[in-house]
Structures are given as structure tokens and as C-alpha cells.
Amino acid sequence: MFRRIAITASSALLLAAGGATSALAEHHLASEDAADAETIAITLDNFSFGPQDLQLEAGKSYTLEFTNVGFPHDFTAAEFFAAAEIAPEDAGKVMDGAVDVAPETTVTIHLVPAAGSYDILCGKPGHADLGMTGTITVN
Numbered sequence: 001m002f003r004r005i006a007i008t009a010s011s012a013l014l015l016a017a018g019g020a021t022s023a024l025a026e027h028h029l030a031s032e033d034a035a036d037a038e039t040i041a042i043t044l045d046n047f048s049f050g051p052q053d054l055q056l057e058a059g060k061s062y063t064l065e066f067t068n069v070g071f072p073h074d075f076t077a078a079e080f081f082a083a084a085e086i087a088p089e090d091a092g093k094v095m096d097g098a099v100d101v102a103p104e105t106t107v108t109i110h111l112v113p114a115a116g117s118y119d120i121l122c123g124k125p126g127h128a129d130l131g132m133t134g135t136i137t138v139n
Helices: 003-017 021-030 077-081 088-093
Strands: 038-045 048-050 053-056 060-066 073-076 096-102 106-112 117-122 133-138
Touching: 038 073, 060 096, 073 117, 077 117, 088 106, 096 106, 106 133
Parallel strands: 038 060, 053 133
Antiparallel strands: 038 048, 060 106, 073 096, 117 133
8 A cells, every 4th residue: 555655656756857658657657567458469470460450448557578479570550659658667568569589489568548539550661561550449
């Protein structure tokens, strides 16, 4: 209980200082235990995402696990990542709206999504044309 009060008080100070968005994100992400976040496994295969269409809830904490089982791929969703509150320790994994996932590896991102409908694709040349596209809907 003390931890939540301390985080709330520091968030209020940051809000008063003008750091509203980052303060709220840090508060929400810091106050959630990793076990409380819902894990969504996303597979990047040869020219497909699994699942192709994601349904998430706005304001809820998620752990996105991107696993590449094929060629070099990325998960590009620039508008989604720009609107989401990404955990500070994971922010460097999202470059220009994309998460690069080398073959046979997994990359994990902790975030809280914002409401909206977002397009996803693999930004590697020709991959989207071969069907590596999808959507994220956040209600």
C-alpha cells in the first residue's frame, strides 16, 4: 500500500510540473506487477503474423512477445507504438515505429495501448506485399 501511495504522490508532482503523459505511463506501468500484465504471443513467420489481427483493451497492461520463426522480419505499427505508453526499459526496442526481430529470437515489449485502430506490417522489402499485414484494434 505504501508503494502505491508513494507512486501516486510522485505522479501528482510530475503532473503539476507538466509531465502528464510520461508521469501517468510510468505510474501505470510501475504500479502493475509483471504478473498482472496479459501476455500476447505474436509469431512472425514466413510472410505472416500469428495472430494477424489483435484485439486489445485501452489502458490495460500487456506484455507483447514477438517471436520470429522465419526470415528476418519486423513488426511495424508506427501509430500504435506512438500512441501507446511503452515501459521505459523497452522504449529502445521500438525504432521508427518498428520492432526488429531477428530469426529464431523473441523480443518482449511491455506497454499500455491507447484506443484506436492501427495497421501492422512487416517493413522488410516485399513482405507486406506477400501478406505480412494485419490490424490492432484497441477498444
